[in-house]
Amino acid sequence: MCGIVGYIGEQEAYPILIKGLHRLEYRGYDSAGVSMINKAGVLSVYKSKGKVSALEASVADKDISGTIGIAHTRWATHGEPNATNAHPHFSQSKNLSLVHNGIIENYKSLRTELEKNGMTFCSETDTEVLVQLIEYTQITHNCDLYTAVQLALKSVIGAYAIAILDKRNPDQLICARKGSPLIIGVGANNGKKNGKAEFFLGSDATPIIEYTNKVVYLQDEEIAIMNREGDLRITNLSNVKQTPQLHTLQMNLDELEKGGYAHFMLKEIYEQPSALKICTKGRLNVNDKDVLLSGIIDHKEKFVNARRIIICACGTSWHSALIGKYFIEEAAQIPVEVEYASEFRYRNPVIFPDDVVIAVSQSGETADTLAAIQLAKSKGAFLYGICNVIGSSIPRATDSGTYLHVGPEIGVASTKAFTGQVITLIMLGLAIAKEKKTLSDELFHMLVDELQQIPDKMQWTLDHNKGIDQFAQMFTYARNFIYLGRGYNYPVALEGALKLKEISYIHAEGYPAAEMKHGPIALIDEEMPVVVIAPKRGMYDKIVSNIQEIKSRKGKIISVVTEGDTIVKGMSDYCFEIPDTRDCYVPLLAILPLQLLSYYVAIAKGRNVDQPRNLAKSVTVE
Ligand code: F6R
Numbered sequence: 140m141c142g143i144v145g146y147i148g149e150q151e152a153y154p155i156l157i158k159g160l161h162r163l164e165y166r167g168y169d170s171a172g173v174s175m176i177n178k179a180g181v182l183s184v185y186k187s188k189g190k191v192s193a194l195e196a197s198v199a200d201k202d203i204s205g206t207i208g209i210a211h212t213r214w215a216t217h218g219e220p221n222a223t224n225a226h227p228h229f230s231q232s233k234n235l236s237l238v239h240n241g242i243i244e245n246y247k248s249l250r251t252e253l254e255k256n257g258m259t260f261c262s263e264t265d266t267e268v269l270v271q272l273i274e275y276t277q278i279t280h281n282c283d284l285y286t287a288v289q290l291a292l293k294s295v296i297g298a299y300a301i302a303i304l305d306k307r308n309p310d311q312l313i314c315a316r317k318g319s320p321l322i323i324g325v326g327a328n329n330g331k332k333n334g335k336a337e338f339f340l341g342s343d344a345t346p347i348i349e350y351t352n353k354v355v356y357l358q359d360e361e362i363a364i365m366n367r368e369g370d371l372r373i374t375n376l377s378n379v380k381q382t383p384q385l386h387t388l389q390m391n392l393d394e395l396e397k398g399g400y401a402h403f404m405l406k407e408i409y410e411q412p413s414a415l416k417i418c419t420k421g422r423l424n425v426n427d428k429d430v431l432l433s434g435i436i437d438h439k440e441k442f443v444n445a446r447r448i449i450i451c452a453c454g455t456s457w458h459s460a461l462i463g464k465y466f467i468e469e470a471a472q473i474p475v476e477v478e479y480a481s482e483f484r485y486r487n488p489v490i491f492p493d494d495v496v497i498a499v500s501q502s503g504e505t506a507d508t509l510a511a512i513q514l515a516k517s518k519g520a521f522l523y524g525i526c527n528v529i530g531s532s533i534p535r536a537t538d539s540g541t542y543l544h545v546g547p548e549i550g551v552a553s554t555k556a557f558t559g560q561v562i563t564l565i566m567l568g569l570a571i572a573k574e575k576k577t578l579s580d581e582l583f584h585m586l587v588d589e590l591q592q593i594p595d596k597m598q599w600t601l602d603h604n605k606g607i608d609q610f611a612q613m614f615t616y617a618r619n620f621i622y623l624g625r626g627y628n629y630p631v632a633l634e635g636a637l638k639l640k641e642i643s644y645i646h647a648e649g650y651p652a653a654e655m656k657h658g659p660i661a662l663i664d665e666e667m668p669v670v671v672i673a674p675k676r677g678m679y680d681k682i683v684s685n686i687q688e689i690k691s692r693k694g695k696i697i698s699v700v701t702e703g704d705t706i707v708k709g710m711s712d713y714c715f716e717i718p719d720t721r722d723c724y725v726p727l728l729a730i731l732p733l734q735l736l737s738y739y740v741a742i743a744k745g746r747n748v749d750q751p752r753n754l755a756k757s758v759t760v761e
Contacts, residue, residue, distance in 0.1 A: 140166055140167060141166070141168065141212060141214050141239075141241075141342070142159075142160065142163030142168065142240070142341075143238050143240055143302055143321065143340060143342040144156050144159030144160055144209070144211075144340060144341055144346045145209045145302045145339065145340025146159075146207065146312075146337075146340070147206070147207045147310075147311070147312040147336075147337070147338050147365060147366070148326060148336060148338065149337065150206060151204065151206060152175050152206055152207055153173065153175060153203040153205070153208060155339070155350070156173050156175075156209070156210035157173070158346070159210060159345075159346025159347075160191045160212055160346075161191055162345040162346045163212050163343070164191060164212065164750060165551060165749060165750065165756050166214070166343075166755055166756045167214055167551060167750060167751075167753075167756055168212035168213055168214050168755075169213060169215050169220035170186065170213045170220050170221065170224070170225035171186070171187065171190070171193075171194045171210070171211065171213065171225065172185060172186030172194065172211050172213075172222075173185055173186075173203070173208060173209070173210040173211075173227070174208060174209050174210070174227040174236040174238075174304055175203060175205030176208070176306050176309040177204045177205040178204065180309060181202070181306070182234070182236055182304060183202060183205075184227050185197060185201060186223075186226070187222050188225065207304065209236065209237075209302045209303075209304055209340070210227075210238065211227060211238035211239075214755050216242055217242070217246070217264050217266075218262060218264045224264050226264075226266055228264065228267040228270050230270045230271055230274035231259060231271060232274060233306075234274070234305060235273065235304065236270070236303070237266065237273070237301055237302070237304075238266075238302050239265075239266040239299055239300070239301045240298075240299070240300040240319045240321075240342055241297060241298035241300060241317075241318060241319035242265060242297050243268060243269060243295055243296070243297040245294075245295065245296040246268040246297075249272055249294070249295070250271075253268065253271050253272060253275055256275060258275055265297070269291070269299070269301060270303070272291045272295070273287050273288055273291045273303065275291075276290045284308065284313060285364050286378075288303065288362055289376050289377075289378060292360075293376055298317060298318030298319045298506070299315065299316065299317050299319055300314070300315070300316040300319035300321040301316075302314040302340055310366050310367045311364055311365065311366045312338065312340070312364070312366075313362065313363070314340055314362070315357070315360075315363070316358070316359060316360075316361060317360050318506070318509075320343065320356070320531065321340065321341075321342060321356075322347060322354050322355070322357070322530075323338060323339070323354060323357060323383075324339030324341065324344075324347035324350060324354050325351060325355065325371065325385065326339070326350065326351050336365075336366065337350075337351075339351065344388050344390055344530075345395055345547070348388055348390050349392055352387050352388040352390070353386075354385070354530075355371070355373075355384060355385060355386070356384070356530050358381070360375050360376050361373050362375070386530060388529075388530075389529050390529075395547060401742075402738075403749045404550030404552055404554060404642070405738060406550075407548055407549070407550050407554045407555045408554050408731065408735060410546070411545075411554065411558050411597050411601075414544075414555045414558075414559060415555075415558060415559065415562055415594045415727075416594045417544050417545065417546075418543055418545055418559050418562055419566065419594075420544075422566055423566065423587060423591050425588060425591045428583070428584040428587050429587065430570045430573065431570070432541055432567060432570045433541075434539040434541045435567065435570045435574075436570075438521065438523075438539050442495060442570075442574065442575075443571070443575055444493060446474075446491050447473065447474045447475070447476065447491070447494050448473055448474070448475045448494070448496075448497060449475075449476045449477075449488075449494055449495075449496045449497070449515070450464065450475060450476070450477045450478065450497045450498075450499060451483050451498050451499075451508055451511040451512060452477070452479075452498065452508060453479065453480050453481060453500075453505050453508055453758065455553040455556070455557050455634060455637060456499040456501060456556075456557075456560060457499075458557065458630045458634040458637070459560035459564060460497075460564070461477050461629075461630040461633070462561050462564065462627060463560075463565070464477045465630075465723070466723050467564070467571065470568040470572040470577065470586075471571040471572040471575055471577050472575065472577045473571065473575075478511070480505065480508040480510070480511035481507040481511075483514070484507060484510040490514075490519075490520050491518075491519075491520070492518070492519035494515070494520040494521070495520065495521045496511075496512060496515035496520040496521070496522050496523070497522075497523045497524070497567075498512045498522070498523070498525070498526070498537060499525045499564070500524070500525075500526050500527075500533050501526070501527045501543075501556035501560070502526070502527070502528050502531060502758075503524070503526035503527065503531025504528070504531050504533070504757045505757070506758060509532055509536060512524075512533065512536055513536065516536070521538055521539075522537040522538045523537055523540050523541075524536070524539075524540030524541075525540060525541055525543070525563050526543065527542065527543040527544075527548060527556050528547075541563055541566075541567065543560060543563055544559075545559035549749070549756075550748070551641070551642075551751055551756050552641050552642050552737070552748070552751070557634060558597075558727050558730065561726055561727055562590070562593065562727060566590075569583065569586060569587065569590075586721070589720060589721055589724060590724065592720075593720065593724055593727050593728070596717070596720060596728055597727065597728060599718050600718065600728050600731045600732065601735075603702075603716055604716070604732045604735065607715075607736055607739050608739045608743075610739075611736060611739030611740045611742070611743050612743045614645075614740050614743075615743045615744050617645055617667075618646060618666075619646045619647065620636065620639055620647040620648075620668050621636075621648055621659060621662065621667060621670070621694075622635045622639075622647060622648065622649040622650070622670045622671075622733075623655065623669060623670070623671045623672070623685060624649070624651070624671070624729075625651060625652045625653065625677075625682055626677060626678055626722065627722055627725055628674070628725060628726060628729060629650075629652075630726065631672050631725075632649035632670070634733070635647075635670055635672075635734075635737070636648055636649035638733060638734055638738075639733075639737040639740060641754060642737055642738070643737060643741040644744075644746065644752070645740065652671065652681070652685040653681070653685065655685060655689070660689075660692065663692040663693070663694040664693060665693040665695070667695065668694075668695045668697055669689050669694045670697045670736070671685065671686055671689075671697070671699070671707075672698075672699045672725070672729045673686065673698050673699065673700055673704075674699070674700065674719075674729065675700070675704050675719070676701070676721075676725065677722045682707075683707060686698070686707060686710050686711075690710055696710060697711065697712060698710075698711040698714050698715070699716075699717060699729045699732055699733070700714055700715070700716060700717070701717060702716045702718050704716075715733075717732070
């Protein structure tokens with residue numbers, strides 16, 4: 140989704156802004172723009188449709204100087220993706236330029252009112268309404284810009300993160316947020332670099348980390364003003380002063396680079412064994428055969444006495460939540476419901492004060508997931524967050540939680556966050572089971588031991604499934620794929636299908652294998668690739684029968700089997716092998732070849748794997 144970068148300091152702003160926009164490309168966008176104030180006090184705005192590189196080309200012969208600036212990548216909501224609708228937007232007088240993430244819900248009525256009062260508009264966006272409203276408020280109240288922003292935002296309904304330049308005051312940068320994240324990077328020496336002040340703005344940490352790891356997370360309904368003297372002043376909309384809390388970013392620059400891989404997605408697929416080792420470090424204790432999750436230890440009684448666990452999530456995170464449900468119910472004997480956050484928040488769900496509501500989200504910013512837990516909070520439930528991005532909105536809104544610690548995920552298609560979520564939910568299930576004594580000591584110890592071995596088994600899986608790139612070429616013809624799995628592998632089928640859809644644009648559906656007979660089997664013909672997750676475990680015989688049913692209708696079978704299996708292998712057109720493991724851990728291995736399959740099919744079809752069309756990494760609008 141949209142991204143914001145901002146800078147005020149001694150350096151030229153444009154290179155910092157452009158680099159920042161490139162860092163934000165992973166979020167998904169369709170147009171980009173920059174705005175600077177040069178030494179002569181000229182406020183420039185340059186925008187273009189398409190990639191950041193197109194913007195760079197379009198400013199080649201323009202004055203891009205200035206030591207203060209704001210920039211934006213836009214993911215269209217109101218108005219088509221074009222240069223006019225791209226941000227930054229000028230105010231009518233062209234004294235102000237503004238960038239905005241989020242959606243202004245009452246923009247139509249605000250625009251009508253402003254038009255009645257003589258303001259004119261160039262674009263179809265809700266963002267232009269904001270900048271005009273701020274300008275109009277400043278004129279009618281005859282006040283400074285900061286006060287005008289405070290007053291204007293009081294009449295706005297919706298979500299925003301904004302940054303504003305004022306050509307009459309090139310020594311200050313103003314920003315504000317509600318419901319959409321905004322981070323202020325504080326340059327060396329608390330904003331003073333060699334005695335000179337320097338501040339950075341980012342809708343996430345990626346454009347900032349190169350320059351400083353000291354940040355302030357702006358809170359909802361806060362406005363900040365920073366100047367070249369190194370002053371950072373934050374108030375709320377009612378002008379009550381807030382004390383900025385300085386945090387240290389836990390991220391390093393290498394994590395934001397491709398490290399020799401062709402795409403972030405491929406790097407993140409191969410990173411999974413090491414990422415999961417870090418995720419489980421200090422949490423899985425093999426010597427003592429224990430699982431230690433501080434988020435649970437501190438709130439044991441909430442989990443032990445929980446009437447029910449409700450997990451809210453979207454997309455891939457919903458799939459990992461489903462695996463979490465199967466495991467927690469089996470191991471800890473607590474009923475678990477898995478909800479699409481976007482549905483849950485608009486129903487009137489029954490939530491009891493002794494329910495535990497878990498939000499699973501890589502970004503920690505998904506608007507629907509955030510709204511779902513806010514609803515649960517209003518009904519008194521205990522909130523637990525399982526997120527990857529440190530300091531994001533969901534961890535800050537929950538009572539407790541666990542970070543994945545799998546490192547930044549830049550590829551739009553989620554890979555290492557998925558396996559990180561699955562292993563975290565399994566650790567959570569084990570930790571609750573230990574407290575509730577629902578597993579025998581022997582079984583508990585076996586589960587801990589085996590879980591510890593999963594990263595190495597993942598490595599084996601990645602090492603032994605070479606050649607998928609060649610094999611994937613054969614499927615560029617396909618218009619549809621079916622993915623089948625049973626039990627723990629049904630969510631893997633859903634996730635495998637989603638991976639293929641989102642990056643190759645081939646239609647794919649995941650089904651519980653036995654559901655085939657209730658409709659989807661009608662789709663099978665010699666053209667249809669059917670991916671079956673068929674480990675030699677629990678329901679092996681049943682899945683073999685399902686494969687036979689597809690075979691006899693001439694479907695093409697691509698299977699994921701346990702190393703050494705010959706039966707399913709003999710029935711398959713192509714086979715991926717995984718090491719043997721317990722049923723509940725198979726998803727952590729079986730998903731790896733499916734991630735690689737979708738990656739290589741997308742490459743063979745010439746798709747932009749890291750930035751698939753229409754998709755956003757962090758879905759901050761509902
Ligand atoms: C798919 C994918 C999305 C996200 C979904 C939720 O590969 O990445 O389906 O899983 O948008 O995002 P988070 O986990 O950030 O809440």
